[in-house]
Amino acid sequence: MIDISTHILPGCGDGPESMSHSVEMARKFSAAGISAVFATPHHKNGKYDNFRDDILLNTGRLNTELQEEGISLTVYPGQKTKLYGDLIADLDKGDILPLNDGRYLLLELPYDHVPKYTEQLLYDLQIKGVIPILAGLEHNPEIMEQPDLLYELVRRGALAMIGTSSILGDHKRNIQKFALQMIDCNLAHFISSNHNGSREALQLSKAYDIIGKKLGKDTEYLFRENPQYVIEGTSILKDAPQRIKKKKALGIF
Template sequence: MIDIHCHLLNGIDDGPKELVDSLIMARQAVDQGYTDVIATPHHLKGRFSNPGDEVRKRVEDLNTKLVEENIPLVVHPGQEVRLHGEMLENLANGSVLTLADSKYILIEFPTESVPFFAQELFFNLQMKGYIPIIAHPERNVEIRKNYEVLYRLVEGGALAQLTWGSFAGVLGKKIKKFSDQLLEANLVHFMATDAHFYEGRSMEVDQAVQSLKQNIGVEQADLLLENARLVLQNEQIDFDEPTEIKKRFFLF
């Protein structure tokens, strides 16, 4: 498997603090079946600023250490970029990175809202050949209140990444239910760990993977997981048109 959203690099954001913690996470990833991980430290989120050159150097150093430790995992450079108006300029100067040097870029919205300029910026990114991937939309308050915000962005060509922990119910029943609804409405294109440590928000996904296959079927789940490999190979991702979220009524 491939993980496109993971805070594996130590000491640069709210992920692991020490190198030993990163190595434990890497071994955990291998145990779960991962062969490649795209490191996505926060960039331009609060106090966290991790420009492209710094991320590349840290990824190179970690890969060297993984070889020394005989851990069969390859780490690729990326960022979880907070949405900002100068994104095109920062992509051009290299301070903002795409995922593994592909055309795909992982973008995070503020927790409570979707900035008003998001749709226009996404359009401009796509006109330059980039494909926005929205990080964990199931956790965004505005999207949970009005899923059509996400629907319009996906209909316009953006993709969305659901977190395994949200799907597994780690963040509560409401986010779990909304995650299921997004999957059913074809508003999810990637599953990722968003792991920050080897405990809690970790790389352990085996049970969630099995649950996903039971919920949406093995074939559909495998296609969803394969999309991460297509990102790594910088290939086009085909996906079904999004649909309306079905409202269910229960009689007691």
């Protein structure tokens, strides 16, 4: 298994405070059957700034430490960047780090709305060959109220990532239901623990099992395989998006 978004780098915000804590976190990942993770510290979220070169340096140091400790886990560099107006300019400056320094860029929208410039900015990224992955949309009230917004973003080439805690029902039931609807309508493409040492971490396998039981083994397979394609910088597995019907009663959920 590969976890596509974690906070495993030391001293980068809401992750571990020291290298020893990062190593301990890596041991837990490895023991849970996870072979690789992406380090995705927050950037430009109003609280933390973590720039590309710093992340690459710290990821290299952590991987060296894990090799010396004999821990079978590979950490790939990344960044979870808040969507903001100067994103393209900062990408050109070299401040922004796509996952594994490749084609896919992990992004966060504001928690409570979808900025008016979102569609244009995501289009501009794709013109540059960068594929946006939007994180945490199952929590966004504007997306939940107007799911056609999500449909249009995905139809135009954006991808989406859901937190394992949403799949497991650790939040309000409507969030779990909406997350599963996103998957059922091909409007999500990845799940991740977003692990920073909290109790919800290391639940990736359980979340995959839920997807398989509720939505079928073929869907589970797509979600398990897609992180490897991100590492390789190749096209992921996905089906054509469908609209979520607001009053759709999904008995399987």
